[in-house]
Amino acid sequence: MFAFGPSDYSAIFVSVKVAVVATLISLPLAFTVAYCMTFKRFKGMLVLDVLVNLPLTLPPVVIGYLLLMLLGQNGWIGTWLLQPLGIRIIFTWKAAVIATMVVGFPLMVRAIRTNMEAIDRRLVDASRLLGAGCFDSIFTIIVPLCFRGLIAGSLLMFARGLGEFGATIIVAGNIPGVTQTIPLAIYDYVSSPNREVMAMALCCVSIIISVVVLIVHEWLGKRMGRRA
Amino acid sequence: MIVKNVFRILPVVLAVFGLLTMPVQAEEINLFAAASMRDAVDALCDAFAEINPDATFQKNYAASGLLAKQIENGAPADMYISANTKWMDYLQGKKMVNAASIAVIAYNELVFVGMPELKVSELKDIVTLERIAIGSPMSVPAGQYAMEALKKSGIDQQLHKRLVMARDVRECLMYAEMGEVEGAFVYMTDAKQMAKNTRVLFVVPQELYSRVTYPAALTASGSAKIQAASFLDYLRTPAAQKIFALFGFTDK
Numbered sequence: 001m002f003a004f005g006p007s008d009y010s011a012i013f014v015s016v017k018v019a020v021v022a023t024l025i026s027l028p029l030a031f032t033v034a035y036c037m038t039f040k041r042f043k044g045m046l047v048l049d050v051l052v053n054l055p056l057t058l059p060p061v062v063i064g065y066l067l068l069m070l071l072g073q074n075g076w077i078g079t080w081l082l083q084p085l086g087i088r089i090i091f092t093w094k095a096a097v098i099a100t101m102v103v104g105f106p107l108m109v110r111a112i113r114t115n116m117e118a119i120d121r122r123l124v125d126a127s128r129l130l131g132a133g134c135f136d137s138i139f140t141i142i143v144p145l146c147f148r149g150l151i152a153g154s155l156l157m158f159a160r161g162l163g164e165f166g167a168t169i170i171v172a173g174n175i176p177g178v179t180q181t182i183p184l185a186i187y188d189y190v191s192s193p194n195r196e197v198m199a200m201a202l203c204c205v206s207i208i209i210s211v212v213v214l215i216v217h218e219w220l221g222k223r224m225g226r227r228a
Numbered sequence: 229m230i231v232k233n234v235f236r237i238l239p240v241v242l243a244v245f246g247l248l249t250m251p252v253q254a255e256e257i258n259l260f261a262a263a264s265m266r267d268a269v270d271a272l273c274d275a276f277a278e279i280n281p282d283a284t285f286q287k288n289y290a291a292s293g294l295l296a297k298q299i300e301n302g303a304p305a306d307m308y309i310s311a312n313t314k315w316m317d318y319l320q321g322k323k324m325v326n327a328a329s330i331a332v333i334a335y336n337e338l339v340f341v342g343m344p345e346l347k348v349s350e351l352k353d354i355v356t357l358e359r360i361a362i363g364s365p366m367s368v369p370a371g372q373y374a375m376e377a378l379k380k381s382g383i384d385q386q387l388h389k390r391l392v393m394a395r396d397v398r399e400c401l402m403y404a405e406m407g408e409v410e411g412a413f414v415y416m417t418d419a420k421q422m423a424k425n426t427r428v429l430f431v432v433p434q435e436l437y438s439r440v441t442y443p444a445a446l447t448a449s450g451s452a453k454i455q456a457a458s459f460l461d462y463l464r465t466p467a468a469q470k471i472f473a474l475f476g477f478t479d480k
Contacts, residue, residue, distance in 0.1 A: 073407040090408050091359055091392055173403075174364065174393040188393060192366035193297040193318055 004201070007176040011185040012205055018093060018168075018181060019161030022100035023154050026108055030153060034112035035142065039124070056106040060166030063102055067171045071095070091173040096181065099167035104157035111156055115149025116142065148224045155217045162209060182206050255455045258286045258304050260295040262311035263396035264336065264370065264415050265442065268475040269309065275471060276462050283455040291396040293367025299324050299447060306450030307460060309333065309442060311369035311397075311415075316443040325445040333463045334477035336440035338373050338432040341404050341419050342411030348429045351381050351436070354411060361392045361400040361412035369440070370397035374413035377436035398422075415440065417476035442477075 033052060037045065055063055071089045072078045082089060089095050119142060127137040143150075165183040172179040174188065182202055189199035261269045266289045273285045288295065288305070296315035299305045300322055308325060310316045319325045340354065348354055363371030371393070378384040394400040397414050404412035404426045411429065419428045444463060450456040462468055469479050 068406075068408075169395075173359075173408075174395075175389065175391060176393065177389045180393070187395075188364050188366055191291060191294040191297065191364065191395070193293060193300055193315065195366060 007180065008185060008198070008202065010177045011180045011182050011202070014093060014096070014179065015162055015181040015183075016209070018096045018100055018164075019158045022097045022104065022161050023108075023157045025097070026101050026105055026157060027150065027154060030105060030108040030112055030157075031143075031150065034109050034116055034149075035138070037109075038113055038116040052109050053106045055102050060099075060103055060164065061170065064099060064167035064170030067095070067099060067102065067167065071098070071171070090171055091175065091179065093172065093179050096164070096168050096172035096179055099171050100157075100161040100164045103164055103167055104160040107156040107160055108153035111153030112146060112149040115146040115152075119145045148221065151220050151224070152217065155213055155220075159210060159213050162206070162213075182209075255282045255453070256284045256286055257450070257453065257456045257459060258288070258306045259309070260288045260290075260299060260303070260305040260307065261309040262292045262295070262369065262442065263289050263398050264311055264418055265289070265309055265334075266398070267421055268334075268417070268472055268477060271471050271475070272463065272468055273459075275467070276459055279462075280455060280458070283459065289396075291363065291368040293369070294396075297367070304449065305447050306453055306456040307444060307446055309444040311336070311440065311442055312372060312438075313441055313443055314369070314372070316445060319445075325447055326451045327445075329446040329451065329457070329460060330443050331445070331460065331464060332441055333444045333468075334442040334472045334479060336442070336477055337416040337434070338370065338377065338413060338437060338440060339416050339419050339428045340411055340430050340432060341401065341414055341423055341426040342429045343407065343425065344427050346410060346429060348411065350430050351377065351432060352383060355383055355386045357410040358390060359392055359409040360387065360390055361394050361403040361409040363397050363400055363413070364393040364395065368394065368396055370400065370413060370415060373437045373440060374432070376438065377432050380436045401426075420476040 033048070036042070037049065068090065069075050070077050071082065073083065073090070078090075089098065123145070124137055124141055127141050132140065163183060164181070165187065168181060169184055169187070174180055174184045176185075180188075182205065186199050186202045186206070189195040189202065259269065259273070269287065273287070277283055277285070292310040292312060292315045295305075295308060296310065296319050299308055299319060308316070308319065316325065316330060320327050320330065340348070340351070342348060348357070354360060362374045363369070365371040365375040375384065378387060392403060392409055394403060397418055400412040401414045401418050401422055403409045405424060407425070413432070416428070416431070444460055446456055446460060472479065
């Protein structure tokens with residue numbers, strides 16, 4: 001009834017690749033931000049809080065457009081940094097990664113923070129009193145205790161990355177075989193009157209991936225719950 | 229307490245009644261037109277409304293394929309203007325347009341735009357470029373014509389993975405204007421009307437692709453509206469053709 005062409009397989013591959021890379025790069029950043037917001041008191045905390053959560057409320061198209069203004073050939077960062085270095089971001093898969101990172105970042109930070117705030121501060125203080133350095137106590141006390149948050153945050157971001165459309169289509173374009181992700185390919189098929197079958201087929205792939213992600217999420221959650 | 233509530237609800241109730249009793253705009257024409265026609269059709273609508281003051285327009289511009297799909301799925305269109313015959317034939321096959329009303333209203337040409345300093349003067353030169361914008365051939369006629377030309381000249385395989393699929397022809401031009409792509413396939417009319425930073429590097433030879441033809445037709449609901457039918461007639465008058473020519477469309 002339908003047959004996937006090379007560009008369809010590539011769309012699936014690109015989607016997964018972008019979501020995985022974006023999640024991996026964001027993880028340390030989101031952890032740092034969540035750590036600062038939970039354990040540190042500093043000026044401008046509200047500003048950081050608003051900045052981090054802004055992508056949650058902004059339409060993804062706005063994010064895409066702002067990124068384009070920043071990173072484009074005539075953008076602020078584009079003109080001063082990227083062009084002299086010969087780096088091209090817009091319309092490559094790296095742009096899709098950046099778009100996904102920005103859009104998914106608040107979800108990840110929130111998941112980690114919720115877990116971090118539940119950590120008993122006295123454990124951290126005790127480790128410091130017993131002579132652990134700052135990083136030592138982070139890696140031996142905080143990371144293990146908010147491991148569930150890290151997993152949950154990663155999965156949320158991964159899932160959000162798979163579905164990212166608005167920002168991605170603006171900054172990564174729609175290049176079959178290079179930056180076309182599943183949602184972009186579906187959009188292409190849906191725009192055309194006689195490609196419903198292909199659109200449906202890719203929708204099914206999308207549903208399957210999402211179901212797998214959710215099952216893994218549940219399973220990990222239960223496993224962690226039992227151990228805790 | 230009750231009095232307070234009444235005052236709170238009253239404006240809402242009045243607003244709802246107001247909406248319900250608003251006179252039904254019988255002469256509103258729902259126009260679905262190809263993105264490349266945007267400015268010309270806007271001007272034509274204004275000119276038509278001047279002669280027929282009771283005609284108002286509701287306009288929807290997008291890729292012709294997307295519009296065809298919307299109409300097929302029941303979007304309230306009275307009139308459809310496509311940038312190719314393919315999607316018009318498709319809707320005719322589905323009996324979504326009134327076959328007797330189909331009329332060609334304009335023609336166009338495919339060109340390649342890019343930054344003025346680019347050393348590109350014919351189709352085979354574009355294989356040296358890194359990124360080229362093209363309307364998604366599945367739904368955008370400009371992309372379909374461009375793909376036809378690329379295939380006929382045998383360079384479509386070489387350009388694989390370098391074609392940025394835009395949602396309509398205007399987006400192609402926007403990408404080129406912003407410098408995010410080296411060049412883009414657009415219509416002569418788009419280049420003439422809107423190109424600021426880019427210029428036409430070459431005109432795609434007509435023997436490489438089928439002629440860019442704009443057929444217009446009334447849908448079932450449009451056939452029942454007098455103003456819609458007279459607007460379609462108006463599009464073929466010399467006065468309307470003069471406006472088309474102003475925007476760079478040709479009538480032959």
